[in-house]
Amino acid sequence: MTWLAWRQFRARAAVALVALAVALVLLAVTGPRLAHDFAASGLPDCAAGRETDTGSLTCGDLVGGFLDRYPLVRLLGTALIVLPAMIGAFWGAPLVAGELEAGTHQVAWVQSVTRTRWLAVKLSLVGAVAVAVTAILSLAFTWWASSSDRLGSRISPAHFAQRGVTPVAYAAFALVLGIAIGSVIRRTLPAMATTLAVFFAVRQAVESWGRPRILDPVEISHPTFTFYADEPAGRVAADSGWVLSTQTLDSAGQVLSSGGTIRDDAAATLCGLPTASPTKAQLDACGESLGLHDVVTMFPADRFWTLQAAEAAIFVVLTAAVGAFCFWWVRQRIG
Amino acid sequence: MTAAVKTHQLSKRYRRGRWALLDCTLTLPAGKVVGLVGVNGAGKTTLLHLAVGLLRPTAGTISVFGEPPAARATQLARIGLVAQDAPLYPTLTVADHLRLGRSLNPGWDHGTAAARIDRLGLDADQPAGRLSGGQRAQIALTLAVAKRPDVLVLDEPVASLDPLARREFLQGLMEAVAARKLTVVLSSHLLSDIERVCDHLVVLADGRVRVAGDVEDLLATHKVLCGPRRDPRRLPADQHVVQASHTDRQTTLLVRTDRPILDPAWTVTEINLEDLVLAYMAAPSTPAERPAVARNGVQVGR
Numbered sequence: 001m002t003w004l005a006w007r008q009f010r011a012r013a014a015v016a017l018v019a020l021a022v023a024l025v026l027l028a029v030t031g032p033r034l035a036h037d038f039a040a041s042g043l044p045d046c047a048a049g050r051e052t053d054t055g056s057l058t059c060g061d062l063v064g065g066f067l068d069r070y071p072l073v074r075l076l077g078t079a080l081i082v083l084p085a086m087i088g089a090f091w092g093a094p095l096v097a098g099e100l101e102a103g104t105h106q107v108a109w110v111q112s113v114t115r116t117r118w119l120a121v122k123l124s125l126v127g128a129v130a131v132a133v134t135a136i137l138s139l140a141f142t143w144w145a146s147s148s149d150r151l152g153s154r155i156s157p158a159h160f161a162q163r164g165v166t167p168v169a170y171a172a173f174a175l176v177l178g179i180a181i182g183s184v185i186r187r188t189l190p191a192m193a194t195t196l197a198v199f200f201a202v203r204q205a206v207e208s209w210g211r212p213r214i215l216d217p218v219e220i221s222h223p224t225f226t227f228y229a230d231e232p233a234g235r236v237a238a239d240s241g242w243v244l245s246t247q248t249l250d251s252a253g254q255v256l257s258s259g260g261t262i263r264d265d266a267a268a269t270l271c272g273l274p275t276a277s278p279t280k281a282q283l284d285a286c287g288e289s290l291g292l293h294d295v296v297t298m299f300p301a302d303r304f305w306t307l308q309a310a311e312a313a314i315f316v317v318l319t320a321a322v323g324a325f326c327f328w329w330v331r332q333r334i335g
Numbered sequence: 336m337t338a339a340v341k342t343h344q345l346s347k348r349y350r351r352g353r354w355a356l357l358d359c360t361l362t363l364p365a366g367k368v369v370g371l372v373g374v375n376g377a378g379k380t381t382l383l384h385l386a387v388g389l390l391r392p393t394a395g396t397i398s399v400f401g402e403p404p405a406a407r408a409t410q411l412a413r414i415g416l417v418a419q420d421a422p423l424y425p426t427l428t429v430a431d432h433l434r435l436g437r438s439l440n441p442g443w444d445h446g447t448a449a450a451r452i453d454r455l456g457l458d459a460d461q462p463a464g465r466l467s468g469g470q471r472a473q474i475a476l477t478l479a480v481a482k483r484p485d486v487l488v489l490d491e492p493v494a495s496l497d498p499l500a501r502r503e504f505l506q507g508l509m510e511a512v513a514a515r516k517l518t519v520v521l522s523s524h525l526l527s528d529i530e531r532v533c534d535h536l537v538v539l540a541d542g543r544v545r546v547a548g549d550v551e552d553l554l555a556t557h558k559v560l561c562g563p564r565r566d567p568r569r570l571p572a573d574q575h576v577v578q579a580s581h582t583d584r585q586t587t588l589l590v591r592t593d594r595p596i597l598d599p600a601w602t603v604t605e606i607n608l609e610d611l612v613l614a615y616m617a618a619p620s621t622p623a624e625r626p627a628v629a630r631n632g633v634q635v636g637r
Binding site: 003008105 | 405407411440478
């Protein structure tokens, strides 16, 4: 059975391995230069929370300029988002649907091998390649981007799914999802499209609903107006983490602003100041008199791997459930 | 008589809701070549796929040599299938298909398989997608025979073949049957093929079994009676009318009976297999062939 599974899969596996090799070469060639450029750019200062001493350029300018010189960050980052979905659509969906569509299940399922074993062998082989390819690419990319990730952005939703172990769990889930949808729909093309849609829907649901809830976030409270100027290190901790919400409360605990920190003119109105352009000293005094403080609910950057493990665990459980469904469906419901 | 395939009130309904097979109770004897006849849509493929385990019954049971089909690998090893239109993996070569057979079947007889491919003059490195229908059918037969099954199931194996390829295919089949003590179940809507190779017959129509039996017995127990016009209901109780036609003065009946026809008013003639099959395919199901249990008794679909 292993021979047949490999014979049917080897062309697709070869395409994946070639693409992986190309990506690894690109990363290996550009990696050392990227680390060097990063060290020389003044960005490490930004990462440490100090303003740069390069004079005219702010940290924001530097980050933008740096990323523009390394389009690979975005390119491979996107590839890591798309790769699991492609595995589901191109490897998972046709696995059973392709056989049913071509009628070749009438060959495969009447040999001296049960459907369960047939599916187990195919799933293990394709699954092993899918996991290996994704793991290698993800870990290589995580290593490659480790210097620029010191800017602290990797825990943010935009980058979280491109690094660490989550792409591997996504790939495993996408594969069994594709197989399940292909088995139920029984036609390859609609199954591929449905797999893509369902996969991204589940990813989005976990990202926006599940991920913020699997672990308890940290709440940071600080005085509203004095904070940013006086505590740059604290600001970096807040900026580099994944902020779920920011609220401004007064001393009585009443929420004055919930979409972010309170606006200067709103605070000025509360204190009876002229709203046009209150001075910093006025605002500081206003904030102190009202007891204004911001409460930031967030995951700090150092929770990255814990959050990765938790999200990967969610997808491993989903993979097991959908995988079990595949076996049940192929054994009991086809025919 | 050992039963190769036994069914009891076997019924199958597809998702569209039509009963493809209903109350089918049959015993297919081992060691014979069984022909399954019926028009397209009569339920032949459904019955064959149930026998090899590609389909599951909606109601009733089916067993192959006493076990449900495809339940275990050892049970699958006893069944060979040549599916309709002989589907193969288009990108796999002829040699790949033999390799597939060898790696998926512990009982694989590679000598026989290689010799058959050799004799057919097929290029082993040719992808199956470029083979003709006849060649594909031959590869499928080779795959099915070389796993050394006890039951060989063929679904319309010659339907899409030209006369020459058809003769070659049936020849190959008969050689394989002669070489091993095989039970063959073969469906076709071509009576001439059935007549040439089958010694047991099952006629299906509208998902029901119309008649089943050894060809010899069927021919011996069916008689065409021709005589003055009369009501077929007034025949002796042991004579079951399969088909009746009347003119103003004359009545022609096809009856099934185990006893000699004694009534001197009838002119009794033998019937050939083709007429017999056509009569059963055309006739509404007669009480004699109707399964014992009422329909709604088995409609407890899953």
